[in-house]
Amino acid sequence: MTRKERILAYVTQNKTALTTAEIATALDILRNNVSKELNTLVREGHLQKISGRPVKYLLAKQTASSALVADQIQVERPTQDIFASMIGQKESLKNQIEQAKAAILYPPHGLNVLITGPTGSGKTYFANAMHQFASEQKMLKTKEFITFNCADYAHNPQLLMSHLFGYVKGAFTGADEDRDGLIQKADGGILFLDEVHRLPPEGQEMIFYFMDHGTYNRLGEIAKVHHADVRLICATTEDPESSLLKTFVRRIPIVIGMPQFEKRSVREQLALLKRLLTLEANRTKREIVVPEDVVKALLGSVTFGNVGQLKSNIQLVCAQGFLNSVEQTEQINLEFEQLPPNIKEGLSRLASDRVRLGKLAQLLEPVMVIVPDGEKPVIKESDRYELPYNLYEIIGNKAALLKEEGLDQSAINNFIMTDINVHLKSFYRDNKISRTEKNLNELVDQDTLRLTKEIIALLKRECNYHAGENFIYAMSLHLSSFIKRVQSGRPMREVSDDLVTMVKDYPADLKLAKLIKEKLEAHYDFLVPESEVYYLAVLLISLNSVPKHGKVGVVVAAHGNHTASSMVQVVTELLAVDNLSAFDMSLEMDPKEALKAIAQKVVQVDRGNGVLLLVDMGSLGTFSEKISALTDIKIKTIDMVTTAMVLEAARKTALIDSDLASVYAELREFNGYSRKVEEVPVDELKPRAILALCSTGKGTAEKIKQMIDEILTEHLIDDVCVLPLSVVGIKAQLKQIEEKYQLIATTGVADPKLGVPYISLEELFQGEVGKKRLVECLEQTETEHFETQTTKELAPDVTQEMAANYLEQYYTFINPKKIIHILWEYCTILEQEKKEKLTDTKRLAVVMHLGGMIERSLRNAPVSLTKKQALEMKEAPWAQAVKKADTYLETTLDLKLARAEEYYIIKLLETEAVKS
Secondary structure (H helix, E strand, O other): OOHHHHHHHHHHHOOOOEEHHHHHHHHOOOHHHHHHHHHHHHHOOOEEEEOOOOOEEEEHHHHHHHHHHHHHHHHHOOOOOHHHHOOOOOOOOHHHHHHHHHHHHOOOOOOOEEEEOOOOOOHHHHHHHHHHHHHHOOOOOOOOEEEEEHHHHOOOHHHHHHHHHEEOOOOOOOOOOOEEOHHHHOOOOEEEEEOHHHOOHHHHHHHHHHHHHOEEOOEOOOOOOEEOOOEEEEEEOOOHHHHOOHHHHHOOOEEEEOOOHHHOOHHHHHHHHHHHHHHHHHHHOOEEEEEHHHHHHHHHOOOOOHHHHHHHHHHHHHHHHHHHOOOOOOEEEOOHHHOOHHHHHHHHHHHOOHHHHHHHHHHOOOEEEEOOOOOOOOOOOOOOOOOOOOHHHHHHHHHHHHHHOOOOHHHHHHHHHHHHHHHHHHHHHHHHHHHHHHHHHOOOOHHHHHHHHHHHHHHHHHHOOOOOOOHHHHHHHHHHHHHHHHHHOOOOOOOOHHHHHHHHOOHHHHHHHHHHHHHHHHHHOOOOOHHHHHHHHHHHHHHHOOOOOOOOEEEEEEEOOOHHHHHHHHHHHHHOOOOEEEEEEOOOOOHHHHHHHHHHHHHHHOOOOOEEEEEOOHHHHHOHHHHHHHHOOOEEEEOOOOHHHHHHHHHHHOOOOOOHHHHHHHHHHOOOOOOOOOOOOHHHHOOEEEEEEEOOOOHHHHHHHHHHHHHHHHOOOOOEEEEEEEOOOHHHHHHHHHHHOEEEEEEEOOOOOOOOOEEEHHHHOOOHHHHHHHHHHHHOOOOOOOOOOOOOOOOHHHHHHHHHHHHHHHOOOOOHHHHHHHHHHHHHHHHHHHOOOOOHHHHHHHHHHHHHHHHHHHOOOOOOOOHHHHHHHHOOOOHHHHHHHHHHHHHHHOOOOOHHHHHHHHHHHHOOOOOO
């Protein structure tokens, strides 16, 4: 029985109308293939379509009752929320969707949300979905979705604020009448602030005042007399902690992180590709035939723009396919040979990732056929990757016009492809170069950038040389590194005979290098050594012919959730390299697990010439030999990684003469692109740090970090970082931390006795007392040693009030005034069961931890527990007391707590002092 016959038989057996998805699941056939056969059966008259969402199919002979059936379907179809159609709703976006729903449904009017993630990861799409979900749930008084991109007016704060809040007549030149802003327009609904990090500080202050009070003033007014009920959804590509005011971030209780395209499963990546191709099939009303190698090239072509870049690339190749088959009416055939070079490269890029390629091979068929399904996108949105016009209509009209003028098909194709490529170039210009030049400004001084642009103009004028997109980045970094070497007095690199011989095979590039040498000598007024000519030539050759094999691979591994990924993303955007990979290691991760994961990354980036491992600290620096033994790949490791270090590694490994030993040796001498050469004492190289200790390193410690950060900001201190840590396993971490940081104070649940001041929780929560104590620590020199001051016991009611005030200031989901007596009783139960009195410090620490624990439970973000920790917990002296107190808390608050929380409370109670 053929596939079409099986589908027809299955529909015949069922008396109700069926969706494509239901048939695909029942018969275990790919949905696209089912859709294709269903459309064929409809055209042949065997089946009929029933309109609605989703489309359903019924036997054609049941036409007499089709209207009745359709009505029944409308009544019986269960309501399905908008997120059910989102790809990744059960995998990579599961937690994000739960967070979004919680924010929308939180009584009485929902919570404000910040969506973070790299460019093109779907922040705007997700915000639109949240708005539609809120509309479905009748949580909004108005259905209008107001959007505002803060970047549009970032250089004109007054205009930006007038757009948001409105203005009164006479507020500025041209303000001829009173006008409401977007906040008033969004009253009763949602305001989406994209690129919120571009809001000036005064704008952020006005926004968080509005979040707190619901009132605001228009530009030109003094009193805040206007009121609006608006939920805010903000989005940013930057790290909120560094790009937004802490007071602003603290008022947004839910932060939703959108994953990078490469972090999503292969199944999701393929599903996204199919959905985007289906959009193009609907636009053209034709089937799109996609061979396996084109699918792989498209998926591999996503390097920096995530889903947005995939969407843009698909639009381009479909436009090309449409042009090549403009005479046909049924199909668009996408052929690998006709793909643009940058998309073709995606195939070789994917081939280097053997794990991903293997998973994809299990899901792919030799040819994928995308059939128009007639469905409109479930989530409506407009984004920067969407063409502002109907490209297919333009292609069709131009092709017909040119044909009438007598041009042959080849000439028509060449003519129209010029127009199509405009889209690709504008995409790169708008979404890559402007952002990467901004990033480059932070690494290379303006003089070097200006000189690089002059070199580009010189080469074009003298030799008609057309610099590629990577030229300005690669050349400016090279020049900056060269000038830094000259100014520091370090000897110039020697040139090997092999390198001289190789460069002489490229006379044109050697000629360009000599022109650049003359330009450098004129600009800097010193002689540039002849050896630099050969290295400039190597750079020029590499920019024109980057090798696909034999390059040195680079893996960046660092502690934190996004540290390594962020560095690699910046460098990939700047240099468009394909030999970098990132590994983010949480502080709680088992080193054995990290070793295995990094080994996989090493295998992925290996091109046969070894791999450079760039790490930040700790156990990561000891992995070289173990990874070499596991993978049989040569490894070199450099610690204290920075973004500049990753940039230099990427730049050097892209050169055609690079090898692991030489790259490693040169990076060992690298200390940034800054041209200031100063002798700095070794001790001063370490950043100053304050330890914040709690049982998990998350709840109380993170809140202590917020408090201290605010004090540091208030006193204009920006060279001190606060490290939230867990007392669990701190002995193993202290040595690593002391190697990297200059510790100036500790605070939290225990004094680790490090010879620096310890600020107890009581002191810290006493407002000015804690502030004064902290500032005193900062004013001391690092050579002094301190004795820990003992804080006197405080009256229980005073301590309870402190805890309530703290909870109110830093937690969102709990009402401290109502819950504090329950948390206090929890501590009393512990004392009664163990027959041991808790100190004020310990009681405060427990209460603060419980606040974080309840929030984690409400947000469905529990901490984890290893098997070893579970066994430890059973034998702990405090285990029974904690179990009984937890039962009381669960019963009183009707709350289910994660078992892992018990372990961290026990460890907190067992902690007295941690010794190094």
